[in-house]
Amino acid sequence: MTERPKESSFFFRFILLQDRTTRTLLLSALLILGMGSLRPQDVSGIYYKSFWSSKATWRGCCDVVIAGDSRVVIGLSPQQMGQFLPGLRILNFGFYANGYSLAYLEAIEQTLDTLSPCKTIILGISPRSLTARSEKLNFFTVYSQQSNSDKFLVRYFDTLLRFTDPLSLSDVWHNLLPDEKQRYFRQCYFLDGWIASDKRPLRPDQKLDNYILEFKDNPVSEEIITKLLSFVKQWTQAGIYVYAFRPPSSKAMVELENKYAKFDQTDFVNSFQAAGGLWIDLDQNGYQSYDGSHLLSTEALKLSEDIARFVKRKEE
Amino acid sequence: MLFNSLVFLIFMAVFYSLWPLLRRRNNVRWIYIVIASFIFYGWWDYRFLFLIMFSGFIDYFAGLGMHHYPRRKKLLLILSLMGNIGSLAVFKYLDFGIQNLNWLLHLFHLSADIPQVHLILPVGISFYTFQSMSYTIDIYRGEFQPTRNVFHFFAYLAMFPQLVAGPIVRARELLPQLEQSHPISEQQRWEGLKLIVYGYFKKVVVADTLAPVVNAAFNASTPEDSCSYWWLIMIMFAYQIYCDFSGYSDIARGLGKWMGYEYPVNFDHPYIASSFREFWQRWHMSLSTWFRDYVYIPLGGSRKGNVHAHLFMWATMLISGLWHGAAWAFLAWAALHAFFLSFERLTNWPKKITRLAVVGPHLTTLIVFILTVVAWVFFRVGSCKLSATAQMGRAFDILGKMFNPAHLNPAVVDQLVDNAAINVLLLIFLRQLYFHFRLENKPWSILPAKQRRALEPVVLAILILTCVYMRGPGSAFIYFQF
Numbered sequence: 121m122t123e124r125p126k127e128s129s130f131f132f133r134f135i136l137l138q139d140r141t142t143r144t145l146l147l148s149a150l151l152i153l154g155m156g157s158l159r160p161q162d163v164s165g166i167y168y169k170s171f172w173s174s175k176a177t178w179r180g181c182c183d184v185v186i187a188g189d190s191r192v193v194i195g196l197s198p199q200q201m202g203q204f205l206p207g208l209r210i211l212n213f214g215f216y217a218n219g220y221s222l223a224y225l226e227a228i229e230q231t232l233d234t235l236s237p238c239k240t241i242i243l244g245i246s247p248r249s250l251t252a253r254s255e256k257l258n259f260f261t262v263y264s265q266q267s268n269s270d271k272f273l274v275r276y277f278d279t280l281l282r283f284t285d286p287l288s289l290s291d292v293w294h295n296l297l298p299d300e301k302q303r304y305f306r307q308c309y310f311l312d313g314w315i316a317s318d319k320r321p322l323r324p325d326q327k328l329d330n331y332i333l334e335f336k337d338n339p340v341s342e343e344i345i346t347k348l349l350s351f352v353k354q355w356t357q358a359g360i361y362v363y364a365f366r367p368p369s370s371k372a373m374v375e376l377e378n379k380y381a382k383f384d385q386t387d388f389v390n391s392f393q394a395a396g397g398l399w400i401d402l403d404q405n406g407y408q409s410y411d412g413s414h415l416l417s418t419e420a421l422k423l424s425e426d427i428a429r430f431v432k433r434k435e436e
Numbered sequence: 437m438l439f440n441s442l443v444f445l446i447f448m449a450v451f452y453s454l455w456p457l458l459r460r461r462n463n464v465r466w467i468y469i470v471i472a473s474f475i476f477y478g479w480w481d482y483r484f485l486f487l488i489m490f491s492g493f494i495d496y497f498a499g500l501g502m503h504h505y506p507r508r509k510k511l512l513l514i515l516s517l518m519g520n521i522g523s524l525a526v527f528k529y530l531d532f533g534i535q536n537l538n539w540l541l542h543l544f545h546l547s548a549d550i551p552q553v554h555l556i557l558p559v560g561i562s563f564y565t566f567q568s569m570s571y572t573i574d575i576y577r578g579e580f581q582p583t584r585n586v587f588h589f590f591a592y593l594a595m596f597p598q599l600v601a602g603p604i605v606r607a608r609e610l611l612p613q614l615e616q617s618h619p620i621s622e623q624q625r626w627e628g629l630k631l632i633v634y635g636y637f638k639k640v641v642v643a644d645t646l647a648p649v650v651n652a653a654f655n656a657s658t659p660e661d662s663c664s665y666w667w668l669i670m671i672m673f674a675y676q677i678y679c680d681f682s683g684y685s686d687i688a689r690g691l692g693k694w695m696g697y698e699y700p701v702n703f704d705h706p707y708i709a710s711s712f713r714e715f716w717q718r719w720h721m722s723l724s725t726w727f728r729d730y731v732y733i734p735l736g737g738s739r740k741g742n743v744h745a746h747l748f749m750w751a752t753m754l755i756s757g758l759w760h761g762a763a764w765a766f767l768a769w770a771a772l773h774a775f776f777l778s779f780e781r782l783t784n785w786p787k788k789i790t791r792l793a794v795v796g797p798h799l800t801t802l803i804v805f806i807l808t809v810v811a812w813v814f815f816r817v818g819s820c821k822l823s824a825t826a827q828m829g830r831a832f833d834i835l836g837k838m839f840n841p842a843h844l845n846p847a848v849v850d851q852l853v854d855n856a857a858i859n860v861l862l863l864i865f866l867r868q869l870y871f872h873f874r875l876e877n878k879p880w881s882i883l884p885a886k887q888r889r890a891l892e893p894v895v896l897a898i899l900i901l902t903c904v905y906m907r908g909p910g911s912a913f914i915y916f917q918f
Binding site for chain 1: 442443479622625626628629657658851852856889892893894896897898900901904905906907908909
């Protein structure tokens with residue numbers, strides 16, 4: 121018969137680190153602390169899960185709401201726009217991979233403060249945001265359906281979650297070598313809904329192949345356009361200013377999208393204007409993209425400024 | 437509560453901190469296990485706790501009834517089975533039945549479209565129902581005495597480590613263990629930690645990294661026309677499901693060890709099996725033995741001759757297919773395995789091929805692995821949100837692409853498959869080769885005890901680090917849906 125260990129022996133083994141389990145857990149804690157501290161640190165910005173989680177719950181809190189997909193999230197800084205539209209509360213309500221679903225359209229309207237004297241909606245219209253796949257699978261759906269326990273964790277344990285967020289060895293490597301930092305992808309999440317995004321080296325054709333695949337059997341949906349336009353009509357009739365623009369990417373991307381997503385911009389703009397909306401024409405080649413789809417943070421600031429100036433002119 | 441969530445880590449820390457204090461007295465220990473397990477399960481949806489209690493009380497009272505009224509034990513067993521199978525039928529198979537009934541009605545030109553019910557499938561229902569049924573069946577067979585203490589019974593039935601995804605533990609194995617209370621040895625703690633860390637590594641590093649690539653392939657509206665791509669995806673799925681499920685079982689076994697309880701081994705390197713018979717002796721062993729003991733052998737097993745043995749095996753496999761999911765695709769998966777098993781019994785091909793010099797044993801393992809991968813196509817499409825006909829159509833479409841070398845199209849692999857997933861696949865494949873060639877038994881791979889004691893904690897700590905920082909984006913365990 122083997123002798124049973126005594127409860128007290130565990131205590132002493134624990135103190136003296138004779139217990140392999142304790143030794144292992146302590147060593148792993150040290151390794152985790154070490155590796156976590158090598159994470160590239162952003163000087164500003166919030167934890168990305170807190171960013172998406174809080175964004176999905178915004179209701180009745182702004183005068184100007186900007187909606188759309190990743191090109192909008194990365195392309196428009198509300199803070200920058202605020203310099204040209206003083207006194208207005210502006211939020212970027214865009215989500216990655218987003219499409220104009222019914223739930224999203226309703227949420228856009230609900231984000232506006234009902235008492236605001238100058239309710240404005242700015243829609244970023246990329247062909248992808250008008251496809252059936254984006255309507256179903258997107259960050260808005262994921263984060264607006266987040267469980268209460270997940271919301272609780274993100275709210276109260278964000279430091280721990282951020283510290284233990286997945287981190288590759290290449291992240292650490294890039295952070296250790298100053299030269300490598302120049303060749304690196306960084307994103308900084310701001311409370312107003314903007315993500316400042318930068319990637320080096322610039323590869324303006326990087327996303328082209330992905331988008332060809334994305335639009336395969338997934339062209340722009342007439343049904344989604346009709347639904348979107350009916351909302352635009354409803355909003356404009358309720359006195360809300362509705363603007364829309366095609367987020368700038370690159371010339372090659374625009375041609376690709378028009379061809380593979382079967383997007384007729386002229387036709388869309390006519391219908392949008394007929395529904396009471398104001399279309400903002402932008403030079404699609406006038407802003408630098410790092411991957412052919414998303415803008416560098418400096419270009420995003422420039423775009424924010426241009427859109428804000430346009431809105432200001434119209435509202436004056 | 438998911439094992440791979442922060443909430444569970446907090447739950448585990450609280451539970452195991454109090455365990456040494458509360459484990460000493462039987463009733464306190466059992467009540468503690470029941471409360472903790474109910475919190476663990478209720479975290480997902482507390483309403484379904486009533487279903488566990490319903491299922492549990494039926495079997496608890498049926499067990500006591502059989503003991504007190506031996507003459508009525510058959511009736512009590514039937515009532516217990518009806519209760520358990522009834523709850524499975526309602527929550528898991530009702531819509532499947534309605535779909536097929538509608539299809540039959542259409543076939544006979546009757547246009548009565550019976551609406552589906554769309555009930556939520558309670559997590560782990562197939563696991564705890566089978567565990568509960570084994571309790572009453574074993575009492576009926578006189579293999580052990582029922583427990584009188586309701587907390588003792590529920591501590592067995594609802595014990596959180598294995599509640600939602602197994603292993604399916606028999607009452608005669610766990611109930612006597614639950615009566616014991618003794619401090620955990622250093623060896624048990626260490627073995628428990630090893631199992632937990634290996635389990636997490638399999639789940640969060642391997643399965644969760646492979647999951648997005650596999651999901652993207654199956655969620656595409658039209659499957660990619662590339663032979664190489666689909667073989668890679670299916671091999672990835674084979675390892676995803678293995679690591680997902682065996683990872684869960686390892687964590688459950690490790691957590692059990694930390695409480696001082698032993699759960700049966702559920703997976704034993706199934707992909708190194710050199711026959712389908714061996715595959716099923718290595719894959720989800722607790723379920724395979726459950727079906728063997730409570731379905732195959734009671735049906736007659738191999739006692740009634742060869743033809744009957746094949747029939748009973750087919751019946752058992754098809755029921756096992758349905759256990760995995762209410763879809764024709766799961767039945768097709770099970771039928772394919774039943775066919776492989778029958779063919780193997782009739783021709784004895786693995787033994788014949790094994791006799792080939794040098795390559796024989798490796799070739800049999802390779803053939804079994806490839807055929808298993810082929811069968812997984814049906815299993816995976818069974819989880820796609822498509823109609824039954826579309827699921828089967830998709831499966832044959834994918835198989836067509838896998839067996840069309842004219843469209844090798846390797847560029848698709850380069851375009852759509854993430855490098856991290858390829859690296860993880862290589863890693864797990866090398867591990868399989870290590871066990872296939874039995875390198876763990878080679879003298880050079882066995883370290884002296886002293887060195888091993890020093891090195892193992894370092895290796896395990898690195899694995900923990902990897903689980904934290906190199907985990908993949910997948911989340912829930914696949915087998916929860918069963």
